[in-house]
Amino acid sequence: xxxxxxxxxxxxxxxxxxxxxxxxxxxxxxxxxxxxxxxxxxxxxxxxxxxxxxxxxxxxxxxxxxxxxxxxxxxxxxxxxxxxxxxxxxxxxxxxxxxxxxxxxxxxxxxxxxxxxxxxxxxxxxxxxxxxxxxxxxxxxxxxxxxxxxxxxxxxxxxxxxxxxxxxxxxxxxxxxxxxxxxxxxxxxxxxxxxxxxxxxxxxxxxxxxxxxxxxxxxxxxxxxxxxxxxxxxxxxxxxxxxxxxxxxxxxxxxxxxxxxxxxxxxxxxxxxxxxxxxxxxxxxxxxxxxxxxxxxxxxxxxxxxxxxxxxxxxxxxxxxxxxxxxxxxxxxxxxxxxxxxxxxxxxxxxxxxxxxxxxxxxxxxxxxxxxxxxxxxxxxxxxxxxxxxxxxxxxxxxxxxxxxxxxxxxxxxxxxxxxxxxxxxxxxxxxxxxxxxxxxxxxxxxxxxxxxxxxxxxxxxxxxxxxxxxxxxxxxxxxxxxxxxxxxxxxxxxxxxxxxxxxxxxxxxxxxxxxxxxxxxxxxxxxxxxxxxxxxxxxxxxxxxxxxxxxxxxx
Amino acid sequence: xxxxxxxxxxxxxxxxxxxxxxxxxxxxxxxxxxxxxxxxxxxxxxxxxxxxxxxxxxxxxxxxxxxxxxxxxxxxxxxxxxxxxxxxxxxxxxxxxxxxxxxxxxxxxxxxxxxxxxxxxxxxxxxxxxxxxxxxxxxxxxxxxxxxxxxxxxxxxxxxxxxxxxxxxxxxxxxxxxxxxxxxxx
Numbered sequence: 119x120x121x122x123x124x125x126x127x128x129x130x131x132x133x134x135x136x137x138x139x140x141x142x143x144x145x146x147x148x149x150x151x152x153x154x155x156x157x158x159x160x161x162x163x164x165x166x167x168x169x170x171x172x173x174x175x176x177x178x179x180x181x182x183x184x185x186x187x188x189x190x191x192x193x194x195x196x197x198x199x200x201x202x203x204x205x206x207x208x209x210x211x212x213x214x215x216x217x218x219x220x221x222x223x224x225x226x227x228x229x230x231x232x233x234x235x236x237x238x239x240x241x242x243x244x245x246x247x248x249x250x251x252x253x254x255x256x257x258x259x260x261x262x263x264x265x266x267x268x269x270x271x272x273x274x275x276x277x278x279x280x281x282x283x284x285x286x287x288x289x290x291x292x293x294x295x296x297x298x299x300x301x302x303x304x305x306x307x308x309x310x311x312x313x314x315x316x317x318x319x320x321x322x323x324x325x326x327x328x329x330x331x332x333x334x335x336x337x338x339x340x341x342x343x344x345x346x347x348x349x350x351x352x353x354x355x356x357x358x359x360x361x362x363x364x365x366x367x368x369x370x371x372x373x374x375x376x377x378x379x380x381x382x383x384x385x386x387x388x389x390x391x392x393x394x395x396x397x398x399x400x401x402x403x404x405x406x407x408x409x410x411x412x413x414x415x416x417x418x419x420x421x422x423x424x425x426x427x428x429x430x431x432x433x434x435x436x437x438x439x440x441x442x443x444x445x446x447x448x449x450x451x452x453x454x455x456x457x458x459x460x461x462x463x464x465x466x467x468x469x470x471x472x473x474x475x476x477x478x479x480x481x482x483x484x485x486x487x488x489x490x491x492x493x494x495x496x497x498x499x500x501x502x503x504x505x506x507x508x509x510x511x512x513x514x515x516x517x518x519x520x521x522x523x524x525x526x527x528x529x530x531x532x533x534x535x536x537x538x539x540x541x542x543x544x545x546x547x548x549x550x551x552x553x554x555x556x557x558x559x560x561x562x563x564x565x566x567x568x569x570x571x572x573x574x575x576x577x578x579x580x581x582x583x584x585x586x587x588x589x590x591x592x593x594x595x596x597x598x599x600x601x602x603x604x605x606x607x608x609x610x611x612x613x614x615x616x617x618x619x620x621x622x623x624x625x626x627x628x629x630x631x632x633x634x635x636x637x638x639x640x641x642x643x644x645x646x647x648x649x650x651x652x653x654x655x656x657x658x659x660x661x662x663x664x665x666x667x668x669x670x671x672x673x674x
Numbered sequence: 675x676x677x678x679x680x681x682x683x684x685x686x687x688x689x690x691x692x693x694x695x696x697x698x699x700x701x702x703x704x705x706x707x708x709x710x711x712x713x714x715x716x717x718x719x720x721x722x723x724x725x726x727x728x729x730x731x732x733x734x735x736x737x738x739x740x741x742x743x744x745x746x747x748x749x750x751x752x753x754x755x756x757x758x759x760x761x762x763x764x765x766x767x768x769x770x771x772x773x774x775x776x777x778x779x780x781x782x783x784x785x786x787x788x789x790x791x792x793x794x795x796x797x798x799x800x801x802x803x804x805x806x807x808x809x810x811x812x813x814x815x816x817x818x819x820x821x822x823x824x825x826x827x828x829x830x831x832x833x834x835x836x837x838x839x840x841x842x843x844x845x846x847x848x849x850x851x852x853x854x855x856x857x858x859x860x
Binding site (some may be wrong): 242280284305308309312313316317343344345346347348350351352354355364369370374377380381442444446632 | 679682684685688689691692693694695696697698699700702703706710713715752753793797798799800848850
């Protein structure tokens with residue numbers, strides 16, 4: 119009887135789904151717990167593991183950022199020696215890119231993609247387990263590299279040759295192996311996501327009915343497959359140059375250090391879109407929910423993501439305007455780079471149009487989404503400024519660049535991850551987080567982020583170079599402001615940590631299946647917390663769509 | 675629902691794509707040198723105009739007295755080169771089509787006899803095909819005995835077809851140690 123009752127409401131899972139697997143508590147002992155998490159092939163477990171790793175790495179990389187800001191609080195480089203400062207800058211960048219942003223997005227994809235397309239699990243569950251468990255080893259090796267004799271990697275996250283070849287410390291080899299592992303993990307994860315999205319969509323879930331988060335991840339997965347192997351290849355060349363007597367990047371042997379930059383940025387530019395496209399997907403889910411409207415211009419949103427992904431492969435030269443480049447090539451890269459503003463503009467306008475005349479409420483995820491739209495646009499505009507060749511000659515290697523990429527990566531990607539966690543946490547845990555704490559976290563984060571990174575624009579325009587451990591006295595005031603902002607931003611993340619953990623361990627109001635009033639899509643037809651196996655029977659998409667159609671009828 | 679593709683097929687295709695991109699990274703190396711050769715950017719090639727004497731009308735060009743071009747000289751050492759090496763003139767202004775002569779100073783500061791090769795490069799790259807050398811120390815390897823020094827001559831002109839908007843050309847030399855290994859040890 120109960121089964122029929124559930125089916126009648128479109129809740130397609132059976133009751134086995136409600137039994138918690140043995141590794142979700144210590145009831146069966148530590149070994150069962152650890153063994154369960156290590157060998158799990160469940161998409162939700164693996165998603166949780168990814169997100170937990172990302173949370174840990176956020177505090178790891180964040181502590182390094184605070185140490186950097188501590189050193190820069192006053193001129194005089196009074197806390198660490200310059201080499202250790204360089205190590206901090208390098209490892210902070212690598213940890214944040216490969217340890218925080220990317221695993222968090224993969225974790226969200228693991229949790230949400232099967233639920234959003236009506237699948238029981240990921241297509242290749244064992245591969246999924248493997249792609250996660252490679253990562254802790256990669257970051258252990260990266261951490262070991264800090265303690266190798268000769269100091270940690272100190273050449274910046276870009277690993278430019280010859281800094282990483284001729285002048286690279288022995289720890290560079292550890293870093294290269296760590297990067298290989300991260301690359302393997304990302305590519306396997308991407309293959310899995312592509313297979314899942316192509317094969318496991320519920321009947322009726324056609325391509326143009328897929329939620330935008332799924333679309334953005336589908337395209338991101340292709341970017342990963344195209345870009346990560348190039349990075350793996352180029353660090354392999356570094357390894358060869360270091361140990362096997364090749365001269366890929368050594369001019370005396372017929373190589374060219376500028377070729378390293380070409381290859382690195384051929385990976386590096388798609389990489390920055392790997393870190394922002396899933397964010398676009400998240401924002402495109404959250405804004406319609408809290409505006410109680412459909413997403414404005416769905417088809418254009420999908421097209422814009424595809425256009426951005428395509429353009430990302432043909433603009434890498436804008437990172438190298440001052441490295442020596444023919445005039446025509448500079449023009450080409452400048453114009454193509456500025457072209458990216460068109461699809462990105464489409465996205466921003468469509469988000470604004472989605473909110474236009476909607477019934478807006480401002481729960482924490484919505485606050486983060488709105489902040490994302492505003493702050494990401496600031497980051498995008500400074501990106502346009504950097505795209506202009508003559509202007510770039512001034513901005514190159516100054517704090518203006520630092521301000522730009524922190525606006526897109528922190529105020530963009532990271533805020534979208536916070537947004538996603540708050541948005542889906544009730545679905546994952548069955549409980550609402552503490553809304554008051556969430557709002558405190560939001561406002562402190564926004565104040566902290568802007569106080570940290572906005573003054574950097576002016577520092578850069580005034581000529582303060584990046585990656586320098588000391589600076590001239592006239593930059594002191596703004597640097598102090600940045601440092602204070604950074605500490606506000608950093609410590610307010612403890613609120614986030616507490617809020618999330620408290621919710622996971624059973625504090626907070628119970629959530630129902632719909633969680634938010636304006637939700638739409640398959641993941642909200644499941645109970646909260648979502649059953650261990652999402653859709654053991656394929657959901658009937660027509661019923662779900664009918665419900666959301668009815669809800670938005672008055673707007674058509 | 676449309677027909678399913680097997681997981682195996684997707685894994686094979688995407689896995690192959692990833693391997694292709696990995697190999698692409700290495701395939702870029704020959705591709706890169708082909709581009710550099712074809713566009714003339716690679717000025718260190720033995721066939722490059724910048725390391726061979728100009729011939730024909732480039733050696734005796736027609737002067738264009740209506741404008742002047744500034745030529746800047748830069749000297750650099752490849753890693754570990756202990757020599758003193760610098761241009762005696764930092765920059766000169768010339769009319770296109772007029773020959774100019776400058777000297778680079780080189781001193782072997784070591785206790786060993788050494789042979790070096792200077793490799794030129796020109797910025798902006800649009801000027802490369804308009805820059806002609808009549809005589810240059812970079813045409814062949816230069817040997818100096820221990821603690822010997824020398825003023826090395828460079829005679830050049832830029833032709834009148836140089837684009838009007840190019841007003842400054844930078845000529846940089848990087849000095850490479852080409853002493854044979856056996857004598858380097860001794």
